[in-house]
Amino acid sequence: MRCRFHCVRLPQYRCVGLVILFLILKCCFDLLRDNSSNTSSAKNLKNDVVNDTRELALKDYYKYPLENGRRIAMDLYHYNSSYYWFMAMKSRFKNIGPITVDKREVDLEWVAKINDHVEPGGYFAPTFCRARQRVAIIVPYRDRRVNLGIFLLHIHKYLRQQLLEYRIFVIEQYGKEKFNKGTLYNAAFLETQRFGTWDCLIFHDVDLIPEDERISYTCSDHPLHLAASVESLNYRY
Incomplete structure (x- = not known):
């Protein structure tokens, strides 16, 4: 009976072992197939950049x-x-070039309302991609409220279309002394350093508004004058 008992149970253990081995091999095969499928999908997604669906x-x-x-x-x-x-x-893309600037007076509260994507402090960063550059716009200001409203109305849309991370610093001079733009620029530069490092610093007049979409508000290796021609001088270079 003892020999018969062992002779009967031994094949059953072998069958169980084979079943377990088969299940392990099947799991490994399914895992490899899933990984291969995911890799192929990623490659197809990488090559299929433009899709109209x-x-x-x-x-x-x-x-x-x-x-x-x-x-x-x-x-x-x-x-x-x-x-x-x-x-x-x-x-x-559509053809980009000259744009029309609306010079009508606007209310600053209305400008802030329609630019609700801009965070307090005049900060904006694109959420769907990495910004081209991190730009600080420095604007010296005193008693030019109408110009400031028109400037902010246009500049936020302009900078946002260029996919920039930016912050606008409006530096107002206090008192009745002679307006000193250079001192305001120096003070503003120190203020910008409180908000981290910047790829580009742009010193901007409050009454200058870009009239061409091809003007890039970014910096290269050398300083650049963005306002090469202005309306007040009949656009002479």
Whole structure:
């Protein structure tokens, strides 16, 4: 009976072992197949940068503010900055160039209301990509409320379309002494350092508004004069 008992149970243990081994191999195969499928999907997503379907646009893509009525998308994994995506997609954008500046007086509270995407302190950063540069706009100011309202109305939209992380510093001179723009610039520079480092510092007059979308509010390796021609001088260079 003892020999018969062992001879009967031994094949059962072997069967159980084979079943366990089969299940382990099946799990490993399924895992490898899933990984291969995910890798292929990622490659396809990387190559399929522009897609006109609503489903993909809502999932992993976003629309660029300068597009011309066409659904244009960006692969967040392929283009690691807005600049490279801009260079790849610029042929699809609308023609950019001169813009019309509305010089009518506006209320500052209304300007703040329509720019609710701007955080307190005049700060904005794009949430869907990495900003091209981190820019500080320094604006000396005294008794120019009308100009300030018109300036803020236009400049926020202008900077936002350039995908910049920026903060606007309006530095007001107190008192009745002669207006000293240089001193205000120095004081404003020290103030900007309280908010971290900047890729670009732009010293801006409150009565100057860009009239061309091709003017880039960024910095290169050398200083640049953005207002090469102005309306008050009949746009002479």
